[in-house]
Amino acid sequence: MPVTAPLAWDDFRLVKAIFDQRGLTQAAERLGINHSTAFRRLGQIEASLRTPLFERHRTGYVPTPAAEEMVRIAARMEEDVLAFTRRIESCGLTPAGELRVTTAASLLTGLLTPILAEFCARCPEVRLDVVVSEQALNLAKRDADVALRATNDPPDTLVGRRLATIAWALYGRADLDRSVPLDAQRWVSPAPRLGAAAAARYVQERTAPERVILRLDTVQGLADAVESGIGIGPLPCVIGDPRPGLVRLSEPEPELAAGLWLLTHPDLRRAARVRAFLDFVGDALTRQRDLIEGGRPDG
Template identity: 85%
Template structure:
């Protein structure tokens, strides 16, 4: 008789492979290390084969282990898809809605809109994940994403709400008479997803004039407002800070699309549809500010 394997066995093997170790895999699954160790031994004994090679750098899947990981990934995708389809049939806006966005969009745009949405749909419980990295909506890392991008994933559906304009800003009254290239600059870190803005800075001043780099756009705006240096900022953020002045027209090369996205299986779910419609219309009313016309 072939060994009887449960879904949890496949989940454990995949977690160990993903995390390259038992301790991290156990934490991810919410079990203790000894339970994970014992269960892996039982699975390998039942299959009469090793699923992992133990190295000093971590656990490495054997061919048999790799096959279990592939099967587990397909099973996980099927289970997640089934859950999405069930949720898509929900009749009224209710339940938990997981939203992901960048810190700059949450603080300077989305938070007051979320307050109005919560008042409109009190049965929807929002779980907001602030991340400057794109989360995987297909794996339910989030249900809805508000993202600045020119290349949204083909696997998602949604609408482009506006074009996020960027311009050069400084603090009012700081060094107005000097050439821009000779002033102190602040710059976004290239890994932030603002590589275009980082290149913009280096094309306009010498590297030694860049006195600060940050991996958050909100922090970049705070640095300019504090007088550390001038720098490129989204008009959406800078125009809300009364101490900042625009030193250039919006720079077309720095612009990015503002997208509201979800997974196709979720777009008809009542809570997702209500959120997309409400937030989309609210953001459209802010379009002049977002696109630098305010």
């Protein structure tokens, strides 16, 4: 039977949101509409198509083949819209507009924030929206325009430059009792889910499980724990060295090193605000390479 009414782009967006969220309430929240509106619109779409799109189970909404086809079409439409937006934005000649930047808290505090202040003074027409996340956001889907990431394997879908190698070393409080062997000290460890699996293994290989007093899922929290005297632990040198209350207990550990990358989507790299940010921030961070790579602080 023919469809009784033409489908709109918002119909595809709703079906895809329900598919992604596995439920109507979460999909409505994601789209910024209330539950009753989403429920009514879904019913109208199903009535227009004369076919059910989801089976209602206690565990959530299970898509039918018709819904799966709509989701595939919606994903293609979404990507086309994003690609068109990126191409239009790349035509700008002066740095202006909103720029969404994502990075980890450990890179933002102390390292990136002063540089952002200088950039805002240099490019006052650019409005920064900084998303602090330990997880890598999807730049292809415009979760962010630019990412500053610690990684040895940046996605092939992104472009950018490697600015430095982030060095890690073992740290403890300056008043640590050095007569106690390191493996007998109390330790703090990154949680593997932090994305610091190598650092978590480093701790496991150097002390007994019962000596690990605390695990944390933020590097900043790890540094605070070491400085508070909870235990010794591995930290990026760019975080550990500037803290006068901490001392290195090892030289930089090669197996913990990670590249510091400044990345963007290929379609955005020529946009004036993106190009200005990449150039300014990249050059500023490069000038701090010695600190990032574990060069001893002055004095």
